[in-house]
Amino acid sequence: MSTATRSLPRTIGAHAILLTYTAIALFPVIIVIMNSFKSRAGIFGAPLTPPTPETFDLIGYTTVIGQGDFIHYFQNSLVVTVASLFFVLLFGAMAAFALSEYRFRGNTLMGLYLALGIMIPIRLGTVAILQLMVASGLVNTLTALVLVYTAQGLPLAVFILSEFMKQVSDDLKNAGRIDGLSEYTIFFRLVLPLVRPSMATVAVFTMIPIWNDLWFPLILAPSEETKTVTLGAQLFLGQFVTNWNAILAALSLAIMPVLILYVIFSRQLIRGITSGAVK
Amino acid sequence: MGSLKIENVKKAFGPVEVLKGINLEVTDGEFVVFVGPSGCGKSTLLRVIAGLEDSTSGRVVIDGEDVSVTPPAKRGIAMVFQTYALYPHLTVKNNMGLGLKQASTPAAEIDRRIGIASSMLSLEPYLERRPAELSGGQRQRVAIGRAVVREPKLFLFDEPLSNLDAALRVNTRLEIAQLHRRLKATMIYVTHDQVEAMTLADKIVVLNAGRIEQIGGPMELYNSPANEFVAGFIGSPKMNFIDGARLGETAKTIGVRPEHLTVDTKSGAWKGTVVHAEHLGADTNLYLDCEKAGLITVRIFGVYNAEPGATLYATPEPGKTYRFGADGKVLK
Numbered sequence: 001m002s003t004a005t006r007s008l009p010r011t012i013g014a015h016a017i018l019l020t021y022t023a024i025a026l027f028p029v030i031i032v033i034m035n036s037f038k039s040r041a042g043i044f045g046a047p048l049t050p051p052t053p054e055t056f057d058l059i060g061y062t063t064v065i066g067q068g069d070f071i072h073y074f075q076n077s078l079v080v081t082v083a084s085l086f087f088v089l090l091f092g093a094m095a096a097f098a099l100s101e102y103r104f105r106g107n108t109l110m111g112l113y114l115a116l117g118i119m120i121p122i123r124l125g126t127v128a129i130l131q132l133m134v135a136s137g138l139v140n141t142l143t144a145l146v147l148v149y150t151a152q153g154l155p156l157a158v159f160i161l162s163e164f165m166k167q168v169s170d171d172l173k174n175a176g177r178i179d180g181l182s183e184y185t186i187f188f189r190l191v192l193p194l195v196r197p198s199m200a201t202v203a204v205f206t207m208i209p210i211w212n213d214l215w216f217p218l219i220l221a222p223s224e225e226t227k228t229v230t231l232g233a234q235l236f237l238g239q240f241v242t243n244w245n246a247i248l249a250a251l252s253l254a255i256m257p258v259l260i261l262y263v264i265f266s267r268q269l270i271r272g273i274t275s276g277a278v279k
Numbered sequence: 280m281g282s283l284k285i286e287n288v289k290k291a292f293g294p295v296e297v298l299k300g301i302n303l304e305v306t307d308g309e310f311v312v313f314v315g316p317s318g319c320g321k322s323t324l325l326r327v328i329a330g331l332e333d334s335t336s337g338r339v340v341i342d343g344e345d346v347s348v349t350p351p352a353k354r355g356i357a358m359v360f361q362t363y364a365l366y367p368h369l370t371v372k373n374n375m376g377l378g379l380k381q382a383s384t385p386a387a388e389i390d391r392r393i394g395i396a397s398s399m400l401s402l403e404p405y406l407e408r409r410p411a412e413l414s415g416g417q418r419q420r421v422a423i424g425r426a427v428v429r430e431p432k433l434f435l436f437d438e439p440l441s442n443l444d445a446a447l448r449v450n451t452r453l454e455i456a457q458l459h460r461r462l463k464a465t466m467i468y469v470t471h472d473q474v475e476a477m478t479l480a481d482k483i484v485v486l487n488a489g490r491i492e493q494i495g496g497p498m499e500l501y502n503s504p505a506n507e508f509v510a511g512f513i514g515s516p517k518m519n520f521i522d523g524a525r526l527g528e529t530a531k532t533i534g535v536r537p538e539h540l541t542v543d544t545k546s547g548a549w550k551g552t553v554v555h556a557e558h559l560g561a562d563t564n565l566y567l568d569c570e571k572a573g574l575i576t577v578r579i580f581g582v583y584n585a586e587p588g589a590t591l592y593a594t595p596e597p598g599k600t601y602r603f604g605a606d607g608k609v610l611k
Contacts, residue, residue, distance in 0.1 A: 169362055169364060171360035171361065171362045171363075171364035171437075172362075172364045172365075172366070174326075174329075174331045174351075174358070174360070174364065175358070175360060175364035175365075175366075175425075176366075177331060177350075177351045177352065178329065178331075178351045178352060178356065178357065178358050178378070179352065179377050179378035179381055179425075180352030180353075180378060180381035180382060181377075181381060189366075189368070190366060193367070193368055194367070
């Protein structure tokens with residue numbers, strides 16, 4: 001049925017493209033989760049079929065939970081991600097507020113300087129960072145990771161948030177000033193709630209690379225105490241023998257927390273992406 | 280309790296001079312309206328008075344006290360904004376009480392003042408609602424209430440009616456006028472709408488390009504504008520300006536208000552053709568293309584039937600024309 005705004009072939013076309021993309025995006029994730037429930041023979045025999053009663057096996061999960069301190073690794077990952085996220089959002093929002101709200105000499109230059117990190121990957125500075133951490137005795141601590149990830153996430157956060165902060169009504173902030181609110185109260189009570197959708201956007205963009213990162217945990221905090229999930233999963237990856245069951249199970253488990261955080265933020269996220277267009 | 284004195288206030292944003300030396304005195308209980316085209320500096324001047332913007336030089340004195348470096352909350356002022364600027368997370372009651380709470384006023388006193396203000400503005404049924412649950416007119420009344428409860432020396436209004444629709448604008452204008460009569464407080468009101476300025480003000484300050492063009496009562500500005508700018512800005516439709524040389528006058532420009540012109544089909548001073556006619560019921564605006572005077576507007580009270588293309592003669596009422604010199608000032 002065709003109407004003025006919709007035609008059947010177009011609708012089918014659009015859905016076909018979207019469904020194809022969804023299938024491509026989900027394919028590896030589904031393969032990983034499916035195979036994590038199979039026995040070793042099942043994984044190698046027919047990697048693309050779902051687990052059958054013959055191939056179904058929880059050996060991967062029992063290995064992961066039994067061997068290695070996986071709960072602890074999870075804890076480490078979660079602590080690092082949540083702490084970094086907190087600092088990125090707090091400092092990013094504060095810097096963005098200052099850049100968008102106050103007129104001072106070098107304002108634009110300062111904004112560009114703070115956004116520079118978007119273009120220069122932090123990994124280029126790995127050697128210097130390692131030397132710094134060794135000198136300050138922070139090697140093999142979660143603090144080292146939190147510091148590095150905070151630095152890594154700030155440029156994008158400042159860049160995105162300052163754009164959104166500019167949209168917050170000046171009148172509202174001025175009303176607060178006339179009512180005698182301090183600049184901190186204006187920032188935390190009036191401005192932050194209004195930019196919450198954009199904060200969620202920044203949170204998602206910041207969170208996922210931190211959770212998935214292998215590089216810095218491997219270099220700065222490889223000790224048993226401070227291992228993160230991605231690093232812990234390497235335990236099953238040998239030079240000669242790889243425990244695929246365990247790796248797949250570990251990866252499936254590692255998806256969960258980040259998925260939960262994403263669901264929390266995503267409702268806000270959609271509003272953040274569309275807020276400029278429809279409001 | 281609420282006089283204001285502004286002494287030679289200048290404000291520049293970088294190289295751009297927005298206020299070029301403003302001197303003004305407002306006595307207690309006066310309703311003063313700043314009016315001018317957009318970009319004339321009227322809002323900036325209000326912000327300087329409020330302390331939201333620092334002046335580059337000059338003094339702001341409220342009640343005999345120099346407040347040039349006093350933060351806004353300590354100046355004894357209250358401000359109503361164009362966009363209402365209500366706190367979205369607070370109820371109407373808390374919106375009104377926040378300023379007093381910050382100044383650590385006793386809770387009983389806050390409640391008493393909110394009670395008075397909300398009954399004055401008929402906001403009682405909405406006290407527990409949040410701003411999102413109110414209509415535009417109600418929001419602006421809350422914003423006014425928030426100013427009233429502070430019992431300020433000085434009320435500042437920054438284009439408070441601009442976001443309201445036409446009918447509400449008239450109602451709210453009336454409410455503000457009544458509020459002023461009841462509170463007898465000093466009010467400063469910024470607008471670009473000359474109708475608001477004429478209807479509300481005791482004293483109008485006409486600003487243009489960072490300077491005060493003229494200060495005076497509404498009728499004073501209407502009847503004896505000091506210069507071409509004020510003459511053109513006050514009055515609607517706008518005053519007709521005719522090149523003096525074309526009329527054989529010594530003055531650079533001759534001004535005559537559309538309502539001070541009469542038309543006749545047979546004879547008159549300026550012969551012209553009707554270009555367009557606007558019928559408003561109570562009055563009719565005719566646009567005439569005259570041989571001598573160029574395109575002029577004539578305002579006729581009541582209904583007047585004139586088809587485009589018809590020939591009419593316009594005549595200015597005696598004694599109601601203005602003569603302006605080359606510098607734009609009125610020639611006496």
